[in-house]
Amino acid sequence: MDSKISKADDILQKMLSEKRLKSVEDKRVGSEVFDTITLKTLYKLANDGYIHRLNGAISTGKEANVFTGIDKNDNFVAVKIYRVTTSDFKKMQTYIQGDPRFRIRTTNKRQLINAWVNKEFRNLQRADEAGVKVPKPIVAKNNILVMEYIGDEEGDAALPMRHSDIKNPEELLNKVINNMKLLYTKAGLVHGDLSSYNILIQDNEPVIIDISQGMTKDHPIAEELLNRDIENITKDFKKLGVKISAKEIRSEIIDLKS
Ligand SMILES: Nc1ncnc2c1ncn2[C@@H]1O[C@H](COP(=O)(O)OP(=O)(O)O)[C@@H](O)[C@H]1O
Ligand SMILES: [Mg+2]
Incomplete structure (x- = not known):
């Protein structure tokens, strides 16, 4: 040895x-x-x-x-x-x-x-x-x-959205969009790997994880990654029956008034 x-x-x-x-x-x-x-x-x-x-x-x-x-x-x-x-x-x-x-x-x-x-x-x-x-x-x-630790008091970790039973996808989407908007407009960051795998669900609330590749929004590829994040979220919620387009999500995140 x-x-x-x-x-x-x-x-x-x-x-x-x-x-x-x-x-x-x-x-x-x-x-x-x-x-x-x-x-x-x-x-x-x-x-x-x-x-x-x-x-x-x-x-x-x-x-x-x-x-x-x-x-x-x-x-x-x-x-x-x-x-x-x-x-x-x-x-x-x-x-x-x-x-x-x-x-x-x-x-x-x-x-x-x-x-x-x-x-x-x-x-x-x-x-x-x-x-x-x-x-x-x-x-x-x-x-x-x-x-x-995102989980319950017994030590069971919260599941990713992908593996969770989502009761009210519209409501969840609104919360996810709100988080994406805060991340972009207030924190000035783009996640870069956002999808239902990197959102944990704890007491019906989305918790965003795995943000190591996240970058400041002035990074040369930030725009491209933001669009990819939006596409992923649009697809993931479409699978749950929510009718929304990437364009609509984008306009909510990049609210020019804020
Ligand atoms: N803070 C946390 N609390 C509870 N579980 C977590 C936490 N962070 C990550 N996990 C669990 O570990 C998994 C992998 O974490 P993640 O940060 O996404 O790493 P990876 O790069 O492997 O995707 C997540 O899907 C989740 O199940
Ligand atoms: Mg991950």
């Missing part, structure tokens, strides 16, 4: 014995997500009280895994951990370049991921301050983002 692996394993064992990680099942998930730096970062976040315990995975995505965590005050938190091995660096570079907030010129993968996570954190913060319903960001460190 090479020294890198055994070192990661040591930290993993330590976290298991201190009951920071719940079970071996997480360890199995762990072995593909948690390289040494990730484990060190996790351990630091644990010592700082942000993550007292890491429970099971809510989602294993292409680039990131999202876990249910518990902080030192027994509150649920969502822990999103980007995997250094499978992230789409080309995409990250495209979205980070041209954003005046991130003038980084790096091809170093780890630095890019860290900037990416930082971007998601700052986008969430900016959206939250503008009144958009998003998970409140708590802390970002290296490739790990800790944020407000």
